[in-house]
Amino acid sequence: MTVKDKNITEVIKLATPTREEIKQVLNQFVDEMLTQDEQLKAAPVRKPADASIRQKIAAKPIPREGRPLTTAVSEMLTDIYAYGDNMRHPRHFGFVPGPSSLVSWLGDVLSSAYNVHAAEWTVSPTAVEIEQKLVRWFCDKVGYGPKASGVFVSGGSMATLTALVAARHKILTPENQHLGTAYISNQTHSSVIKDLHVIGLSDRQIRKIPVDADFRLDVNALKKTIMQDKANGAIPFLVIATAGTTNTGSIDPLKDITAICRNFNMWLHVDGAFGASILLSQRYRHVLDGIAAADSVSWDGHKWLFQTYSSSMVLVKDKADLLNSYYAHPEYLKDLESKHAHFNPADMSIELTRPARALKLWLTLQVLGSDKIGATIDHGVEMTQYAEKVLRNVPQVEITSPAQLAMITFRYAPQNLSEAQQDELNQQISQKMLATGFAGVYTTELNGHKVLRLCIINPNTAETDIKATIQKLTQICQNLVQQHRIAVGQN
Ligand SMILES: Cc1ncc(COP(=O)(O)O)c(C=O)c1O
The missing domain is CATH 1.20.1340 (dopa decarboxylase, N-terminal domain)
Incomplete structure (x- = not known):
């Protein structure tokens, strides 16, 4: 030396x-x-x-x-x-919270400590085999047959994007892509519109279909719009249905939408980023009957499977659809090509170098067992139903959407306030509650009105947390109304 x-x-x-x-x-x-x-x-729940x-x-x-x-x-x-919001707090009901399990956290620590390069079977055969095994297990939960497959990606936005590239590739050509039209509802998550832009669609090629009174995509309006578009020379090629919308937890009518897609030779993607986890519940999985007909499904681990962030899956009914879009072995990766039909995540998704995201979910399932995870999902559904029961007994509360999956929305609507004042009141209730740090209750908008929204998926949320949160919200409402000298009835 x-x-x-x-x-x-x-x-x-x-x-x-x-x-x-x-x-x-x-x-x-x-x-x-x-x-x-x-x-x-x-x-x-938060430290600003x-x-x-x-x-x-x-x-x-x-x-x-x-x-x-x-x-x-x-x-x-x-x-x-x-600092910031503690998304693991049992009284954080905002957005879709992230009540990650300590086991997932440990799996994450292990995977990053070993810095597993999970792009190709040849480099990390065992980690990649585990990913394949998990993907297969989740495909079974969807009801997919033997041709199905999928990959782990960072989140729901990326899962849907991965599928939409495959949809475009399968149905459109570079020559007619400018005519392709995609259909979503006005309750579809904003990430899907971003994904549609990324695959090259302009706003003019994206149709926002209205929803029915239960916030589910209106299939009659869908059919009518598709037929009009076809008559005008467009090429309808893609519907994105949601299994568990972010605003209300509503589930689009999957069977009816499938029938339309079959009729018009369109790809059906189901955004199950939040709601697909219900498939692990023995008690409630039936609410997604029909999902097996979808061409692709996105499903987040970091929402209702209790994973740390960067955990999501895109599952496809036919593996060939992902391979056709993503298989691209250049000369410097020829050594990694396998003579056997191994599963290479890099051949089926956008990323090459990627962490072994499946391993933390694998560890979680190994340690907790799938029954426990299913029961924990049931708990979320039942806590949300409980919240609805409590809210129905608060005189000034109007339920704007009932408990669906693990979401409920409502608003305080004292009758002698105008609708605009009620909007302002609910906005302020949320802000004041956040300022107390007691519970994370945020707002959303439904039918043009400000409403309060609870997403209750944390295994440690108890009835007492829900009751106390609603009591505090009601107290805040009363104080606000009194401060503004607006007379309201007894609460
Ligand atoms: C229904 C739905 N789809 C997609 C997304 C986006 O997922 P991610 O934030 O993991 O990219 C969300 C996020 O809340 C969602 O609720």
């Missing part, structure tokens, strides 16, 4: 934390994390980043000389991770 080589080795070694430092950091943070977890219910912490972050330099690992990590714990 030359003197120069020796220096280089020393410099690299100096920059690497010692074994002891790494163990110390891990012990300390695991301890803190578990303590926090045990005390979650007593903690606020005030001006002082924002200034502190703005003033943080990126140092030219490294600092001790322990110092840098403790600063991250206090200045970064401590």
Whole structure:
């Protein structure tokens, strides 16, 4: 070894934390994390980043000389991770919360520690085999036959995008792509419109179909619009139905939509990012009867399968549809081509280098078992039904959509306030509740009105949490009404 080589080795070694430092950091943070977890219910659902912490972050330099690992990590714990919404909190009912299991977290830690390169079977055969096994298991839950397959991706947006590329590839040609039209409802998640733009559709090629009184895509309107478009020379090629809309948890009429797609030779994608998990519930899986007819399904692990973020699947009825769109082995990956029909995630999706996202879900299923996960999903459905029961007994509350899957929406509607005042009232109720830190209750809009929305999927949410949240919301409502000297009836 030359003197120069020796220096280089020393410099690299100096920059690497010692074994002891790494163990110390891990012990300390695991301890803190578990303590926090045990005390979650007593903690606020969110810690807003005030001006002082924002200034502190703005003033943080990126140092030219490294600092001790322990110092840098403790600063991250206090200045970064401590802020924002705690999506694992049992009273966080906003968006679709992320009540990730500690087992998923551990699986995530393991997978990133080993930095598994899960693009190709040849490089990571065991991790890729596990992914294939899980994908098959979830395809069975959908009701797909032997030709089905899929891959893990980062989230619902990417899962749908992965499927839509396949749909476009199968049905349209580069020459007629400008005529292709896709159909969604006005309750479809915004990510789907982004995905449609990414595959090259302009707004003029996207039809937003109205919904019925239950927020389900109106099939008559769908059929009529498709026929009109065909008559005008367009090529209807894709319907995106939702199994569990973000606003209300509604499920589009899958069987009727399938019949339309078959009739017009169109691809049916089901966005099950949130709702597909109901397929693991013995008690409620029937609500998705008909889903097996879809050409593709997106299904998030990081929503109702209790995974840490970056966990989603795209499943297709026919593996060939993904391969036809994504198989592209260049000269520098020829060594990885297998003579056997191995499952290569990179041949079926957008990403090449990718983490082994399936392993944390694998670990979760191994440790908790699928029955427990199914029962936990049932718990969410039943807690939401309970919330509806409690809300129905609050005089000024109007249920704007009943408990569906794990979502319910409602609004405080004192009769002597105008609709605009009621909108303002509900917006303020949400803001005041968030400011207390007691519960994460956000708003959405339905039929042009501001409503409050609860998504209840956390296994640790109990009836007492729901009751206390509704009591506090009602109290906030009364205070607001009184402050504004607006007389309302007894609550
Ligand atoms: C129905 C539905 N589809 C798609 C998405 C987007 O998923 P992701 O945020 O994982 O990309 C969401 C997110 O909440 C959703 O609720």
